[in-house]
Each structure stands twice: as C-alpha cells, then as structure tokens.
Amino acid sequence: MKLWIRRNLFRTWWDGVLTVVFGALAAWVIWSLAEFVFVTGRWSIIEVNLKLLLVGQFPEESLWLIDGSVIAIAFWLAAALGGKPQAAEDRQSWGARLGDTLQRFGLLVALGVLLIVLAGTEASLGIAAGLVGAIVVGRAVNAARNRWAPIQRIPAIIWHLALLIAPVALISLTLMQSDVQLWGGFLINFYIAIISIVLCFPLGVLLALGRKSTLPIVRLISTTYIELIRGAPLFVLLLLAGVALEFFIPSEVAPGSVFRAVTVFTLFTAAYLAEIVRGGLQSIPKGQIEAGKALGLSTVKITFLITLPQALRNVIPAQIGQFISLFKDTTLAGAALSIVEVLKVSEAITKQDDFLGQGYIYEALAFVSLLFWVGSYVMSRESQRLEKRLGVGQR
Amino acid sequence: MSKKVFTDATKMSGGRGDADAIVVMEGVVKRFKDFEALKKIDFKVGTQEVVVIIGPSGSGKSTLIRCINRLEEHDGGRIIVDGTELTMDIRNIQEIRRETGMVFQNFNLFPHLTVLTNVAMGPRQVRNMPKAQAEALALELLTRVKIPEQADKFPSQLSGGQQQRVAIARALAMKPKVMLFDEPTSALDPEMINEVLDAIKELAAEGMTLVVVTHEMGFAREVADRVVFMADGEIVEVGTPAELFDNPQEERTKKFLSQIL
Numbered sequence: 001m002k003l004w005i006r007r008n009l010f011r012t013w014w015d016g017v018l019t020v021v022f023g024a025l026a027a028w029v030i031w032s033l034a035e036f037v038f039v040t041g042r043w044s045i046i047e048v049n050l051k052l053l054l055v056g057q058f059p060e061e062s063l064w065l066i067d068g069s070v071i072a073i074a075f076w077l078a079a080a081l082g083g084k085p086q087a088a089e090d091r092q093s094w095g096a097r098l099g100d101t102l103q104r105f106g107l108l109v110a111l112g113v114l115l116i117v118l119a120g121t122e123a124s125l126g127i128a129a130g131l132v133g134a135i136v137v138g139r140a141v142n143a144a145r146n147r148w149a150p151i152q153r154i155p156a157i158i159w160h161l162a163l164l165i166a167p168v169a170l171i172s173l174t175l176m177q178s179d180v181q182l183w184g185g186f187l188i189n190f191y192i193a194i195i196s197i198v199l200c201f202p203l204g205v206l207l208a209l210g211r212k213s214t215l216p217i218v219r220l221i222s223t224t225y226i227e228l229i230r231g232a233p234l235f236v237l238l239l240l241a242g243v244a245l246e247f248f249i250p251s252e253v254a255p256g257s258v259f260r261a262v263t264v265f266t267l268f269t270a271a272y273l274a275e276i277v278r279g280g281l282q283s284i285p286k287g288q289i290e291a292g293k294a295l296g297l298s299t300v301k302i303t304f305l306i307t308l309p310q311a312l313r314n315v316i317p318a319q320i321g322q323f324i325s326l327f328k329d330t331t332l333a334g335a336a337l338s339i340v341e342v343l344k345v346s347e348a349i350t351k352q353d354d355f356l357g358q359g360y361i362y363e364a365l366a367f368v369s370l371l372f373w374v375g376s377y378v379m380s381r382e383s384q385r386l387e388k389r390l391g392v393g394q395r
Numbered sequence: 396m397s398k399k400v401f402t403d404a405t406k407m408s409g410g411r412g413d414a415d416a417i418v419v420m421e422g423v424v425k426r427f428k429d430f431e432a433l434k435k436i437d438f439k440v441g442t443q444e445v446v447v448i449i450g451p452s453g454s455g456k457s458t459l460i461r462c463i464n465r466l467e468e469h470d471g472g473r474i475i476v477d478g479t480e481l482t483m484d485i486r487n488i489q490e491i492r493r494e495t496g497m498v499f500q501n502f503n504l505f506p507h508l509t510v511l512t513n514v515a516m517g518p519r520q521v522r523n524m525p526k527a528q529a530e531a532l533a534l535e536l537l538t539r540v541k542i543p544e545q546a547d548k549f550p551s552q553l554s555g556g557q558q559q560r561v562a563i564a565r566a567l568a569m570k571p572k573v574m575l576f577d578e579p580t581s582a583l584d585p586e587m588i589n590e591v592l593d594a595i596k597e598l599a600a601e602g603m604t605l606v607v608v609t610h611e612m613g614f615a616r617e618v619a620d621r622v623v624f625m626a627d628g629e630i631v632e633v634g635t636p637a638e639l640f641d642n643p644q645e646e647r648t649k650k651f652l653s654q655i656l
Contacts, residue, residue, distance in 0.1 A: 290466050291503035295517040295569060296492035305520065310507050390507075391549070 036366070045360045046367050047118050049349040053367065054115075056184015056340050065174040066187065071130045072167040078138025079163050104381065111374045181256045184340035186371055189330040192258065192341075196265035197323050203266065204273025205312075209303065211278055222274070229271035234329055237264050238336035257337040261330075269326045276318045280311030313390050320383035324376045331368075342368050404630045407441035408620035415441045417477050417573055417604055418463055424471035425458055425628075432458045434628040435472065440573065445605045447615040447636075450625035451651055456608040459625070460575045463606070464495045477572055493521060496566030500578040502558045504550040510537065510561050511546040517569040529568075536564040540594050556587030560594050567598075574598065576607040612656065616640055624648045 009019040046053065055066060102109075112131075116124045145151045145159065183191065210222030229237075241260040255263075284307045292302035312319070334344030346364035349355065407416065418440040425433040432455045440446050448456045461467040462474060465481055465488045474481040476491045505513050514533035518524040524532070537543045540560035542553075550558055559579055566574060576595065580588045592614050599605055599618045609615060615622050616636040624632045624639060624647075632639060632648045640656075643649045 285503075287499060287501055287503035288505065291497075291499065291505070293466060294464055294492060294495070294497035294499075295565070296489055296521040297516075298489070301520055305516070306505055310505075313507060391551075 036362075041363055041366070042360065043118070043363060045349060045355050045363050047120065048354070049345070049352075050115070050118050052185060052345050052349060053342055054185045055187045056345060057182055058184065058187065059178055059182075062174070062177045065170060065177055067127050067130070069167065069170040069174055071127070071134045072170045074131050075134035075138040076163055076167045078135045079141045080138075080160065081142070104385070107374055108378060111370070180258045183258070185345050186342040188258065188339060189327070189333075189341045190375075192261050192265060192330045192333060192339075193323075193327040195262050196269060196326055199262070199266040200269040200273055200326075203270035205277055205308070207270060207274035208277035208281060209308075211274065212281060226271045226274050229268055230275070234264075234268055235332050235336055237268060238332055242337045257333075257339050261333040261337050261339060265326055265330070269322055272322050273319065276315050276322060277311060279318075280313075280315035281307055283314055284310050316383055316387050316390070320379055324379050327375060327379070328372055331372075342371065403437075404623055404633045405437050405439040406633075407439055408444055408635070409441070411441045411444075413439075417442050418606070419475040420459075420462075420472065421474075422472035423459075423462060423469050423474060425455075425462060425467060425469050432628050433462070433469070436628075436630060438623070438630060440604060440606055442572075443602045443604055445599045445618055445620045446607070446623060447619040447621070448606065448608045448623045448625060449610070449612070449615060449651075450631075454625040455628040456625050457577050458628075460497075460577055460606055460608055463573075463575060464492050464497055466497075493569060494572045495575055496569055496571035496573070497575045497577065498559070498562050498566055498579050500581050502550070502555070502562045502582070504558055504561055504565070506550050509547055509549055510542075510553070513550065513561060514565045514568050517565065521569065532568060533564070536567050537561070539567075539597075540564045541590075554587060555583045556590045559583065559587075559591045563591075563594055563598075573604045573606065576605065576609070578608050578610070580609065580611060610655070612640070624651065626651065 010016040055063070058066065112128060116128055141163075151159075180188075180191070207222050207226060210218045211226065213219050213222070238261065241264045242257065245254050245260065288306055288310070289302055292306045297305070330341060331343040333339045334341045338344075340348075346368045347361070350360040350364055405419075413419075416439045418438070420436050420438040423433055423436040423438075424431070436455075436459060438459070448459065450456050458467055462469045462481075463476060469481070477494050479487050479490050479494075481487060481491060504510075505516070508516070511530055511533050514536055515526075515529040518532055519526060519529040534543055534546060537546055540563055542557050542560055545553055545557060545561070550561065553561065563574075563579075579595065580591050583591060588611070592611060595605065595607065595614075596618055605618075607615075607619075619636050621633060622636050622639045623630055624643075624645075626647045632643065632645045639648065640652065643652055
C-alpha cells in the first residue's frame with residue numbers, strides 16, 4: 001500500500017504537486033456536493049412534487065396503468081434476456097454474480113430506493129415489490145424455457161409474442177385511457193425518447209444505405225436529406241415544428257405537440273445515425289463483399305447478411321451515444337413545443353406559492369440531472385456489455 | 396511484346412477437344428486506367444484439369460482468375476464459363492458465380508458468423524436449401540477438410556491454416572464446377588502451408604477442376620496438369636510441369652525460375 005502510493009502518486013516532486021492539488025480539488029468538490037445533498041439541500045420541493053416531476057398531470061385514478069406497464073416491461077425484459085444458462089467455462093460463483101448484478105443494476109436500485117423514500121407512500125413500496133417479483137418470475141420463466149424440452153418446442157416467434165402480451169396490453173390501455181398530450185414529467189421524456197429511438201434506427205440505416213446506393217437519384221435524396229438536417233440546430237427544428245406547421249395545415253387537424261416532437265427527434269437523429277452507420281459500412285474490408293459475390297449472393301443479401309451486421313456491430317458505441325444524446329435532448333421539447341416535460345415541470349414547481357423566490361431551482365435541477373444521469377449511465381453500461389457479448393474487436 | 400507465344404494456352408492437357416472446355420477466354424483485355432493488366436489473353440481450362448498459374452507479382456495472374464467470376468470486369472474479348480458467356484447481364488454473372496468457387500489469399504471468412512454458418516451460407520442463401528440440410532452438408536465438408544470439431548467456433552478463434560480450409564469448404568458447399576484459388580497460401584505462416592496444400596491436392600485427386608495462382612513451385616510440379624507462366628499481362632509460356640520447370644524455352648521464364656528456385 002505504502003509502495004503503491006509512492007509509485008503512483010508521488011513518483012517525482014511534480015507528481016506530488018499534482019496529486020496534492022487535484023486531491024484537494026476533488027475533496028472540495030465531493031465535500032460541497034455532500035453538503036448540498038445532505039445538509040443544505042431542501043428536498044421538500046421534490047417530495048411534494050414528485051408525482052408532477054415523474055408523470056405530470058397524468059390522472060390520479062389511472063396511475064396504476066403506468067405502474068402496471070413498468071412492471072410488465074420489467075417482466076418482459078427479464079423473461080426475454082435474463083436467467084440464461086451460462087456456459088460451463090464462464091460459470092461464476094454466487095458472490096461474483098451478485099457483484100456483477102449490483103454493478104449493472106445497483107444505480108437503478110439506488111434510484112428506486114431514493115424515489116420510494118421521497119414518495120414516502122405505501123403504494124410505492126407495493127410497486128417496488130411488484131417490480132422485484134416481476135423480475136424474479138421473468139428470469140424463472142426464461143430459465144424454464146432454456147431447460148424444459150416441452151417449452152423449447154414452442155416456436156421462438158410465438159414465445160416472444162406471448163411474452164409481449166402483458167406489456168403491450170397495458171401500454172395500449174394506458175394510451176387509450178389518457179391522451180398523450182396530457183402526459184408530462186419524466187414520463188413524456190421517456191416516451192418521446194423511446195419512440196424516436198425505435199423509429200429513427202431503421203430510417204437511419206436506410207439513409208446510410210441510400211447514400212451508398214449505386215442509383216444516383218437515391219444517393220442524391222439521401223445525401224441532401226442528411227446534409228440539410230445535420231446543418232440545422234435541433235432547437236430550431238423543434239421551434240419550426242411548433243410554428244411552421246400551421247402555415248400548411250389548419251390547426252384543427254394539425255397533429256399534437258408530442259407527435260411533432262417525436263417526428264423531429266426521429267428525423268434529426270436518423271440523419272446522424274445514417275452517417276454513423278455509413279462509417280461502419282466503410283470500415284468493412286472489400287474482401288467481405290468479394291467473398292459474398294464469389295458465393296453468388298445478390299447485392300441485397302450481401303448487404304443484409306454480411307456488411308450491415310458487421311457495420312452495425314462496429315459502431316455500437318457511437319449509435320448508443322447518439323441515442324443518449326437524443327434522450328437528453330428531449331428536455332428541449334419543453335421550451336420549444338410547450339410540452340410539460342420534466343425540465344418544464346422543475347421550473348414550474350419553483351413558482352408554487354410555498355417555494356417562490358427562495359432559490360429552489362438548484363434542488364429541482366439537481367433532481368432532473370440525476371434522473372437523466374442514471375438513465376444515460378445505464379444505457380452506456382449496457383452498450384459496453386453488448387459490445388463485449390458480440391465480441392467487437394475480437395472477431 | 397515477345398516474338399511468339401511458345402505454347403498455346405488454349406490447348407488443354409490430355410489432348411482434349413473444345414467440348415471439354417469449362418473456362419474459355421478469347422482475347423481478354425483488362426485495363427486499370429492506363430495500365431494494361433491483361434493483354435489479349437487466350438486461355439482454356441478443361442473439365443477436371445488442374446492448371447497452375449505462376450509468374451512475378453504484377454504479371455496479371457490474380458486479375459486473370461478474378462475476371463473468370465467477374466470480381467473484375469474485363470474490357471475486351473470473351474469469357475465463357477460452362478457454356479455461359481459473361482456479359483453485363485446480372486443473371487449470367489450470378490449463374491457463373493454459382494458454378495465457380497473462389498478461395499482468397501486473406502480467407503475472407505465472415506467474422507460475425509460461426510464456421511458452420513459460414514460454410515452453410517452459400518447453399519442456404521443462394522440455392523435455398525433448408526437450414527438443417529445446409530448445415531449437414533457444411534459439417535460433411537468440414538469433415539472433408541478435417542476440422543469438423545471447429546464448427547461452432549468463430550473464424551478469429553482459428554489458425555490461418557484452419558481458416559483457409561474453412562474457406563475451401565465454404566466454396567465447395569456450392570458444388571462448383573471450377574475452383575479458383577488466388578494465392579491461397581501467401582498469407583499463411585510457413586508451418587500451415589502444407590495443411591492447405593494437402594486439402595487442395597485432395598480436391599485434385601477427386602477430379603475437381605482447379606485453377607490455382609500460387610508461388611508454391613513444389614505444389615505446382617506435383618499437382619498441375621499444366622503450368623502457365625505469366626508476365627506483364629501476357630501468357631508467356633505453357634507446358635506440363637516437367638516441360639516448364641526443367642526445360643523452359645522463353646527468356647522471361649528462365650529468368651523468373653532462376654530467381655525463385
């Protein structure tokens with residue numbers, strides 16, 4: 001230990017100075033943060049407004065639908081991905097597995113505990129119990145599928161559709177019960193981000209292929225689209241979607257602001273994604289295409305079976321980075337389109353009578369930052385795991 | 396330009412007639428910008444014949460066999476493979492690619508797929524064979540090149556020699572009428588060259604038609620029915636291994652052989 005300190009922190013006098021200066025700086029930052037979190041921070045504003053921050057004006061009596069959807073999604077994720085039997089060579093001890101799980105989900109669990117404490121209701125404990133139960137059952141279901149022959153005989157498509165019944169039913173029920181336009185808080189950020197990610201991915205891939213197409217018209221359209229969108233600030237596009245649409249469409253039939261936000265985020269991110277995917281396609285050696293041709297594969301099959309899968313795998317970090325940035329950019333929708341997303345809510349609550357003019361904005365913004373930080377960090381961690389599992393850089 | 400071509404490259408070994416020809420090249424020209432890579436090549440390969448092409452680098456050997464399955468587009472002359480002429484028509488090109496297998500210097504296996512899937516790719520995607528049948532065929536071919544136990548691994552987990560044998564199995568899976576080898580051992584460590592050459596020799600012994608570009612003269616001498624010597628985009632000299640190696644007629648052949656032997 002002493003030796004390690006000597007070697008790594010105080011090897012030369014200059015190292016020593018740097019260690020002391022940055023050590024002091026780090027200590028000061030951590031101290032100030034801790035002081036804010038535990039001493040000076042007035043978290044009552046979050047406690048009182050937790051529901052507003054998370055789901056906005058969502059009708060109280062339908063809240064169970066959101067709880068149910070979240071639990072159903074957790075079950076689906078666990079049943080589709082969790083509890084896989086491990087290959088003998090990388091089977092781990094219980095301790096190591098617990099450590100891994102904590103590393104992966106510890107932050108989410110901590111956030112969950114924090115929310116329960118802030119909410120301070122029995123209902124939130126019930127939701128937490130439901131979540132844990134759903135994950136345990138989900139893993140057990142997947143484990144059963146991997147072990148029992150009768151279940152294995154069910155075709156994969158039917159199995160996965162069956163697993164999706166509960167989440168899809170609950171989500172559609174939620175959507176039917178309440179107008180998306182009335183949603184708010186972090187829920188609407190999450191909703192816009194997920195829908196946009198799902199939609200922009202295929203569009204981005206198509207644009208990337210279009211830009212590399214041998215047909216001049218397709219290439220021209222794709223290139224123009226990509227360069228136009230990439231040349232415009234996202235905020236301006238969001239403002240345009242809010243204002244300019246009325247020029248062309250009468251306001252009675254014009255789509256709602258959430259729809260417009262999703263459209264802009266999708267179109268915007270697709271342009272960036274297209275360039276990322278194109279970069280991935282260019283990194284595939286020519287020999288791969290030649291090997292496909294020599295086998296007699298058609299151009300379409302070479303693209304979808306050989307070059308595209310490798311290209312997408314090679315650019316996972318950049319893709320996820322783009323998705324994370326989209327997730328965080330959803331906070332722009334409040335200012336540009338008057339959507340009551342979490343940032344808008346956090347500003348609004350500081351203007352409530354109890355909190356007005358007392359500088360509560362720090363606490364409100366800190367909470368919003370925490371939500372986004374946890375979300376982004378989990379996405380980034382999972383992308384690293386995915387990379388490892390797909391063996392990027394190894395094969 | 397040399398005064399005359401010593402041996403006619405269109406005369407197939409064993410005195411076979413044209414009906415036996417599976418690859419026919421007539422006056423084939425290939426240019427890369429201003430550089431003429433192939434200068435009016437006349438060349439034939441007979442069914443079950445083993446032709447080895449040798450020559451200095453840049454002589455057009457690789458270009459010649461890459462023209463046969465349209466990895467390079469020729470600029471003049473005619474190429475006919477198994478009765479189908481290579482034209483701009485994509486159907487003809489696909490037809491010919493189905494009948495020719497190619498093995499590359501750098502293996503070019505698909506790194507994101509297992510060895511078994513690599514080999515099953517052709518039959519499954521081009522010949523629309525059911526999955527189970529294609530995989531059975533793939534396993535049979537992997538057994539033939541002596542690496543059935545590697546079926547579930549990924550290419551990067553294999554040695555160079557093993558990868559090249561997988562590549563041979565992958566080409567064979569299409570049941571081609573001609574196999575083209577583009578310097579199949581040039582990227583291999585010396586100790587792995589023989590396992591690949593042995594696999595090719597076995598194909599020759601089974602009566603497969605082979606066109607092999609290589610620098611392995613021992614292999615050429617042992618397996619070839621005909622050896623073709625190329626230089627500067629021309630076929631300079633053609634003969635049986637004994638004729639060409641032991642009694643070369645052309646100056647360029649003599650010079651090349653004296654440099655490498």
